[in-house]
Amino acid sequence: MIATNLTTGIVVADRVAVADTRATRRSGLLGRDGLDAGEALWIVPCRGVHTIGMHFAIDVLALDARGTVIDRVVWMKPWRIRLPRRGAAGVLELPAGTLEASGTEIGHRVALSVALNASQLKVSA
Secondary structure (H helix, E strand, O other), X not given: XXXXXXXXXXXXXXEEEEEOOHXXXXXXXXXXXXXXXXXXXXXXXXXXXXXXXXXXXXXXXEEOOOOEEEEEEEEEOOOOEEOOOOOOOEEEEEEXXXXXXXXXXXXXXXXXXXXXXXXXXXXXX
16 A cells, blocks of 8 residues: 555555454554665554553654544654544554654645556456
8 A cells, every 4th residue: 555645646665465353453563673764664553552562753643534634743762652543544654754844744635546457457449
């Protein structure tokens, strides 16, 4: 998936994994050494997150059902908790520094879309 800030037109992440089951939401980014530029994890449904047991800082966006940013955390260090936010439909976890670099702010709209590679595109003549 791709996460695009519709307000600015900037691609926030072009390799977004999805955690949408109880097991994948529970494990999240645990066991990873970090996120590369362009990577992200979309946790849905989700209203709040923690970095307990993680070894690296992340940026966090809470989005409502329309994709509006309702909460934003930059450089959330390991062993921290971000309490649930009312109205959040899901949370996007990104490499630390992504929100500052992309200019993503509260009130912006972020769209998640399926990324297709060239082999998935069919051209009809």
